[in-house]
Amino acid sequence: xxxxxxxxxxxxxxxxxxxxxxxxxxxxxxxxxxxxxxxxxxxxxxxxxxxxxxxxxxxxxxxxxxxxxxxxxxxxxxxxxxxxxxxxxxxxxxxxxxxxxxxxxxxxxxxxxxxxxxxxxxxxxxxxxxxxxxxxxxxxxxxxxxxxxxx
Numbered sequence: 001x002x003x004x005x006x007x008x009x010x011x012x013x014x015x016x017x018x019x020x021x022x023x024x025x026x027x028x029x030x031x032x033x034x035x036x037x038x039x040x041x042x043x044x045x046x047x048x049x050x051x052x053x054x055x056x057x058x059x060x061x062x063x064x065x066x067x068x069x070x071x072x073x074x075x076x077x078x079x080x081x082x083x084x085x086x087x088x089x090x091x092x093x094x095x096x097x098x099x100x101x102x103x104x105x106x107x108x109x110x111x112x113x114x115x116x117x118x119x120x121x122x123x124x125x126x127x128x129x130x131x132x133x134x135x136x137x138x139x140x141x142x143x144x145x146x147x148x149x150x151x
Contacts (some may be wrong), residue, residue: 031061032089039097042138043135066080
């Protein structure tokens with residue numbers, strides 16, 4: 001009976017510890033309707049954090065998975081609502097190429113209670129099947145694109 005009580009205490013302590021040091025996670029999404037003139041898709045996000053999947057239709061869907069090392073969901077909601085994790089879709093001058101990139105927002109280091117909060121951001125981009133052969137993932141800045149406002 002004593003052993004059972006000790007085992008229960010250890011299990012509860014482990015669960016409490018994992019909850020106290022947990023992570024805050026959130027998924028957000030964005031869609032972009034493709035114009036018929038677009039024949040090339042340029043993704044300017046970290047290559048090792050991007051996964052491209054096929055989808056039916058004519059829209060590009062972008063799913064953003066955010067994980068903070070802090071378990072503070074209110075902080076994550078605040079950062080999300082402030083636009084920290086937004087992506088932008090821009091057309092080039094001739095409207096034949098679409099650029100998907102991180103929107104220019106504040107990307108300063110997050111410090112909470114004197115400790116740096118680490119962020120892990122990954123992207124799943126669902127692309128129409130007719131665009132799968134024309135995708136370029138590029139970490140280098142690309143000029144000559146105009147904003148496409150289609151949230």
